[in-house]
Every structure is written in C-alpha cells, then in structure tokens.
Amino acid sequence: MRRGLGGLLLLVLVSGAAPPDRTVTLVIGGCTDGYLEPCGCGGQQAGGLARRAALVTAVRQRAPGAVYLDLGRLGPPARHAELAAALAARLGAVAVGCGAAEARQPAHLAVARAAALPLTNVAPPEATLPAMVVFDAAPGVRVGVMSICLGPLAGAELAARLGELAATATAEGAAWWVLLSHFDQATTARLLDRLPVARRPAVVALALTASEPTPRWTADGTTWVTVAAKGRSLSVVEAHHTNGRWQCQASTELVIEGPRDDVVQGWVDACFAAQKVTESGAPTPPAAPAGPTGAACAECHAATVAAWRQHPHGRAVATLEALGRDVAACLRCHDEDLRQRGVRGAGADRGVHCLACHPASAAHLQAATSRPGTISVDACTACHTPDHSPHWQPATYLAQVAAVCRAGH
Numbered sequence: 001m002r003r004g005l006g007g008l009l010l011l012v013l014v015s016g017a018a019p020p021d022r023t024v025t026l027v028i029g030g031c032t033d034g035y036l037e038p039c040g041c042g043g044q045q046a047g048g049l050a051r052r053a054a055l056v057t058a059v060r061q062r063a064p065g066a067v068y069l070d071l072g073r074l075g076p077p078a079r080h081a082e083l084a085a086a087l088a089a090r091l092g093a094v095a096v097g098c099g100a101a102e103a104r105q106p107a108h109l110a111v112a113r114a115a116a117l118p119l120t121n122v123a124p125p126e127a128t129l130p131a132m133v134v135f136d137a138a139p140g141v142r143v144g145v146m147s148i149c150l151g152p153l154a155g156a157e158l159a160a161r162l163g164e165l166a167a168t169a170t171a172e173g174a175a176w177w178v179l180l181s182h183f184d185q186a187t188t189a190r191l192l193d194r195l196p197v198a199r200r201p202a203v204v205a206l207a208l209t210a211s212e213p214t215p216r217w218t219a220d221g222t223t224w225v226t227v228a229a230k231g232r233s234l235s236v237v238e239a240h241h242t243n244g245r246w247q248c249q250a251s252t253e254l255v256i257e258g259p260r261d262d263v264v265q266g267w268v269d270a271c272f273a274a275q276k277v278t279e280s281g282a283p284t285p286p287a288a289p290a291g292p293t294g295a296a297c298a299e300c301h302a303a304t305v306a307a308w309r310q311h312p313h314g315r316a317v318a319t320l321e322a323l324g325r326d327v328a329a330c331l332r333c334h335d336e337d338l339r340q341r342g343v344r345g346a347g348a349d350r351g352v353h354c355l356a357c358h359p360a361s362a363a364h365l366q367a368a369t370s371r372p373g374t375i376s377v378d379a380c381t382a383c384h385t386p387d388h389s390p391h392w393q394p395a396t397y398l399a400q401v402a403a404v405c406r407a408g409h
C-alpha cells in the first residue's frame with residue numbers, strides 16, 4: 001500500500017505537475033510616517049531609512065532575490081514622503097500598500113507615483129489606484145498583494161471585494177496573496193472571518209502603532225506578521241513550498257541599530273540640511289506677538305536661570321545644533337520661541353525656557369507681586385509625548401524641574 005503511494009508520488013513529480021520544493025522570501029517594511037531616522041529623544045527610537053536599506057541588503061545577501069513590500073504611509077511631511085518613496089523605489093518595492101495618509105493626500109499619491117511605485121489599495125476614497133498588484137515573487141511563483149486602509153467601503157462590502165480580488169488573483173495564476181493592512185488586529189480579523197478559508201490571504205502584514213512588534217500567530221493557514229509603524233521594524237517572511245503546500249514563517253527585526261546605508265543616509269542628511277536653509281532664508285515670520293523671553297527673568301531669578309541653563313531644557317536647542325538637526329520638525333519641541341512665537345530663539349536663553357512652563361509670568365514681570373500660578377502637567381505632555389519621552393513619569397519629572405527652579409530660593 002505504502003509502496004504504491006510512493007510510486008504515485010514519483011509519477012506526479014516526473015510528470016512535472018507539482019512545482020519543485022522552493023522558498024520565496026518577502027521583506028515587509030513598516031509604515032514610515034515621515035520618520036527618516038531615530039531622533040534621539042529617549043529610548044524609544046523611531047525608524048530610520050538608512051538602517052532599513054542596510055537591513056534589506058543584508059537579508060538579500062542571505063536570501064538572494066528577496067522581494068520588498070512597503071506598507072506605505074510614507075509621510076507627512078511631503079519632503080519626507082518623497083525620501084521614503086525614493087527608498088521604496090531603490091529597494092525595488094514590488095508593491096506599496098497605500099495607507100490612509102497617502103489615500104487622503106493627493107500630494108503624497110503624486111510623490112509615490114513620481115517614484116513609479118506600484119501602489120495598491122482596495123478601498124481608496126477615489127477609485128484611481130489598482131486594488132491589487134500581481135507580481136512574480138520567483139520564477140514561476142506569482143503572488144498578489146492588496147492593501148486596506150480607511151475608505152468608503154463598510155466591513156461586509158470590503159470583505160466581499162477582498163474575496164472577489166482573491167478569486168482574480170487565483171485566476172491570474174497567483175499561488176497565494178498578501179494583505180497589507182492599516183487596520184488594527186481585531187478589525188482585520190473580523191474582516192477576514194467573512195471570507196471563505198480558501199480565499200483568505202496567506203500572509204497578513206499588520207501596521208502597528210505600537211513601538212514593539214507583538215507576537216505573531218497563524219490561523220486558518222494565514223500567517224500574521226506585525227510591522228511596527230514609524231519605520232521601526234521590518235518583517236521577513238519565508239514562504240516554503242513543500243509537499244504541494246505553501247507554508248510561511250515570519251520573523252521581525254527592529255530597525256533601531258546596526259549599520260546604515262551610506263547613500264540613503266546622505267539623502268536624509270541633505271533633506272535636513274535643506275530644511276535648515278529654508279528656515280534661515282525664509283521671509284520674516286509673521287509678526288511675533290510681543291512677549292518676554294527667558295532672559296527677562298534673569299534680573300530677579302539669576303540663580304534659577306543659571307541652574308536652568310545647565311538643565312536639558314536650557315540646552316535643548318544646542319542638542320539639535322550638535323546633531324545638525326536644528327530644523328522646524330525638531331525645534332517645535334526643543335525651542336519654545338519657535339513654538340510660541342514662530343521665531344527661532346536667540347542668545348543664551350533659547351530652548352525650553354521659563355515661559356514654556358510659567359506662561360502667566362508676563363504679568364508678573366510688570367509687578368513681581370503677581371504670581372505666575374501653578375504648573376499643570378498638561379503643559380509638559382505637549383512635548384513629552386510617548387514617542388519622544390518614553391520614560392515620562394509626571395512625579396519624578398516635575399520634581400526634577402522644580403528642584404532646578406528652587407536652586408536660587
């Protein structure tokens with residue numbers, strides 16, 4: 001009996017009806033969200049195009065022919081979207097999942113199109129994007145890619161549309177298909193539950209807003225892959241064809257350390273350098289409301305001002321200058337003058353100065369008897385966001401700042 005079965009298998013192989021055992025490697029890059037490189041604010045580093053490029057090159061060294069899929073959401077700002085699109089083109093992306101940001105912003109779509117990226121979105125607000133990209137992942141292995149994000153289609157309609165497209169992919173000779181999802185895990189799972197098992201994707205790459213990738217899992221033949229947003233991670237999917245079936249295995253790597261691709265780093269540096277030029281060369285900013293700066297406090301609170309200058313708040317602009325990143329995108333939190341008055345701070349009292357936390361002290365300048373009022377933690381979290389201050393703890397941070405202010409008292 002067993003011998004007979006073996007003979008049958010041999011016959012099938014000789015006839016060439018079954019494809020030989022093989023492996024296809026997909027590399028999936030997470031949403032960029034305009035993060036060109038880790039900014040350096042705290043431990044929760046964000047993304048990095050140059051590291052992503054180096055990592056993809058490394059994967060291709062161990063798995064030649066690995067294909068690159070980009071989850072999309074390239075910007076804002078538009079000039080950052082431009083670089084992310086250029087990187088996707090450089091890595092030869094076979095499909096770019098068009099995220100909500102691109103779908104809503106014609107400028108971002110234009111940027112992606114200019115880079116000749118194969119965009120896909122099943123539910124765009126305007127029906128100008130292909131819903132699916134079918135490509136050869138390896139000789140003789142066709143794969144379909146679809147992307148979903150916010151759109152006018154409701155759950156049931158969207159599921160039906162995915163089902164139709166899956167059928168089309170099969171008709172076009174695709175062995176399986178990949179879904180790039182900008183929805184959360186639960187929404188995506190509910191959507192796929194409406195599809196017959198045979199129509200479900202082999203791989204779901206899920207864009208996560210969380211910084212760390214969550215555990216992966218497999219259900220009904222679908223391998224779920226999480227890719228952290230802001231370019232923080234990259235997932236590698238190895239699809240093996242054995243015994244007539246495709247099986248996928250995924251691993252995720254964080255794009256926060258390791259070598260950087262020199263060429264891509266050059267693009268990033270040039271992009272930031274151009275933003276600096278724009279700032280200093282910009283026409284006079286809109287008349288800044290007259291108001292005191294930190295320097296106005298030194299007269300009476302000399303010791304406090306001296307202590308503040310040694311504190312990170314007093315060095316916040318210098319931090320950026322040392323990195324060559326004194327650009328609006330960073331100064332908006334590191335330079336209170338830019339934040340409040342639209343002009344870049346000057347002199348020794350640049351940075352997160354006194355008025356960032358004591359806004360009412362303008363009146364106090366007129367009459368020292370008027371009290372600047374108490375500090376609300378809400379004043380801190382505009383800058384101390386989870387992204388830029390991951391170790392934020394109101395009590396300890398407030399105590400540290402208060403100790404600086406009390407230095408002269």
Ligand code: HEC
Pocket residue numbers: 039040041042312319320323325329330331332333334382383384385388389390391392
């Ligand atoms: C949303 C506000 C915000 C933006 C935007 C921002 N930062 Fe920061 N940055 C912070 C805060 C808050 C800290 C302090 C974090 C802490 O210690 O908890 C910080 C800290 C840093 C540090 C660490 C300094 C040190 O002494 O350890 C660096 C470096 C830095 N930022 C660079 C940048 C760069 C470069 C950019 C632009 C690409 C940027 N930041 C944009 C808020 C911001």
Ligand code: HEC
Pocket residue numbers: 292293294296297298299300301354355358361362364365368371372373409
């Ligand atoms: C003309 C002198 C003078 C100037 C200028 C001045 N202050 Fe004061 N400030 C005082 C005096 C006096 C007090 C009350 C005594 C004390 O606590 O040292 C005070 C108290 C404060 C307090 C504590 C308030 C409280 O309720 O206990 C804060 C906060 C403060 N000043 C912030 C500022 C800031 C910020 C500036 C700059 C915008 C500033 N001051 C400029 C004289 C001045």
Ligand code: HEC
Pocket residue numbers: 312313315316317319320332333334335336339352356357375376377379380381382383384396397398399400401
């Ligand atoms: C205008 C933006 C902004 C506001 C508002 C702000 N911070 Fe900061 N804070 C920063 C930046 C930027 C840094 C890091 C500066 C650097 O090192 O270059 C920082 C650093 C700090 C640090 C030093 C952390 C360390 O590594 O030692 C403490 C503590 C802190 N902030 C507490 C507070 C508290 C408490 C508040 C509210 C009362 C507050 N900050 C409001 C931007 C802000």
Ligand code: HEC
Pocket residue numbers: 294297298301304305308313352353354355356357358373374375398401402405406409
């Ligand atoms: C990051 C926020 C922040 C910045 C920037 C800041 N302060 Fe304060 N300041 C505080 C906090 C918090 C306290 C504690 C009192 C409170 O909670 O109201 C305080 C208290 C004070 C006091 C009262 C000290 C006492 O003995 O009670 C003075 C005076 C003062 N600040 C002046 C200044 C001056 C001058 C500057 C600029 C050199 C400055 N502060 C910058 C947050 C800040």
